[in-house]
Structures are given as structure tokens and as C-alpha cells.
Amino acid sequence: MALLEGIDEVRRFIEEKKVRYFKSEEFVCKCGCGRVLIDSRLILLLDALRDYLKKPVVITSAYRCPSHNRTVGGVSNSEHVHGLAVDIACTSSRDRYDIVKFAMGNGIERIGIAKNFVHLGLDEEKPHPVLWHYYHRK
Numbered sequence: 475m476a477l478l479e480g481i482d483e484v485r486r487f488i489e490e491k492k493v494r495y496f497k498s499e500e501f502v503c504k505c506g507c508g509r510v511l512i513d514s515r516l517i518l519l520l521d522a523l524r525d526y527l528k529k530p531v532v533i534t535s536a537y538r539c540p541s542h543n544r545t546v547g548g549v550s551n552s553e554h555v556h557g558l559a560v561d562i563a564c565t566s567s568r569d570r571y572d573i574v575k576f577a578m579g580n581g582i583e584r585i586g587i588a589k590n591f592v593h594l595g596l597d598e599e600k601p602h603p604v605l606w607h608y609y610h611r612k
């Protein structure tokens with residue numbers, strides 16, 4: 475099972491797989507509830523992406539509890555609520571290119587492009603492959 479639930483399970487995975495650049499806390503819901511659910515494939519992908527970019531990868535959103543997802547205006551069935559997505563801070567065109575290239579080359583088939591982040595999702599029950607934008611958002 476690829477889904478890790480709870481901070482201890484995430485921490486154990488990070489130790490076991492010798493993930494170099496990320497701590498378990500970075501995947502926890504940002505509302506303060508302390509909950510986390512994350513697909514381990516995303517953790518490994520981010521660690522490899524960090525090596526590829528040769529610069530820090532900042533997670534702006536990983537797991538979101540349903541309440542936090544509503545607060546931030548996420549779609550109700552968001553991949554974030556199921557632990558199947560991460561948003562990575564990105565405002566440079568060059569970084570955006572590298573992130574998307576790396577993601578596509580590593581099996582990511584759901585990618586969203588926003589003004590200041592890139593969304594990478596794994597939910598196979600949603601349409602894929604797809605590359606969307608958030609132009610309607612301010």
C-alpha cells in the first residue's frame with residue numbers, strides 16, 4: 475500500500491528509504507490538525523526532483539483535511555484530501571519547465587499550473603493524463 479497515514483508512518487518511511495531532503499512535518503495538513511495522509515510515491519518523487527533541480531523544493535500544500543481543503547477553496551473531491559497530491563512553490567518559468575518535465579518523465583499524469591505553484595497528482599480515478607491551469611483564480 476502506497477498510502478502512509480499519520481506522522482509516525484511517514485517518519486518511518488522517510489527513515490527507511492533514506493529520503494534526504496524532506497521531513498515528515500512537511501506533508502502534514504497546514505491547518506494545525508496534525509493529520510497526514512500521503513502517497514509514498516510522492517515523497518520519493520520529490521526527493522528525486524530536489525536532486526534534479528539542484529535547489530530547494532518547497533511544499534506549499536500536501537495533505538489537507540476536509541475542513542482545511544474547504545478553507546483554502548480546494549475542490550470537494552481534491553486529490554490533497556486523499557493524500558494523492560502535492561503543490562510545489564514555483565514562480566520561475568525555467569523551474570516550471572524543469573518540474574513539469576521531470577514529473578512527466580516520472581509517471582505523473584495529473585499536473586496543474588498556477589501562478590505560484592505546480593500541482594502534481596496521482597489519483598487514477600480522475601482524468602489522466604491532464605495538464606490544467608488555474609487562470610480563473612486571482
Ligand SMILES: [Zn+2]
Pocket residue numbers: 503504505506507508509538539540541542
Ligand atoms: Zn487539517
